[in-house]
Amino acid sequence: MNRLTRHTNKSRLTIVAISTLLLTSLSVSAANSKVQSLPLSAERIGTQLQSYQAQGAGPFTAAAGQKLWLQDMDGRSCTSCHTAKVTNMGMHQNTRKPIDPMAPSITADRLTDSAKIEKWFTRNCNWTFKRDCTPQEKGDALLWLSLQ
Secondary structure: OOOOHHHHHHHHHHHHHHHHHHHHHHHHHHHHOOOOOOOOHHHHHHHHHHHHHHHOOOOOOHHHHHHHHHHOOOOEOOHHHHOOOOOOOOOOOOOOEEEEEOOOOOOOOOOOOOHHHHHHHHHHHHHHOOOOOHHHHHHHHHHHHHHH
């Protein structure tokens, strides 16, 4: 088995492991919450992570996602609008408009639409970090948020 095949197989195993972990975590979370249905599809998150992986990213870690979420850049961070505790309501810094909690365990339709995920990563990464987020950063952040 060559190096590329081993890397590809390892990547596939990582996606399967993440999907299994998410499905297990979400099932427990849904059973223990007042949300009527699963807050997001482990398959959908797995597909989104595979998309980032196809762009050269991975493996993803929730710890790196949380670190990105809390990272300050010239007085701005994800927490500026969304708060450090993603189960709480946020508020847009300019418009003062309320923002529903980012945690899918609280906001059932959070992280369920790939187009919206990309739209908000583009907009918020440029506002916060003054650049696009990398596929690695998106995957890490998405993984961390999906576990909240």
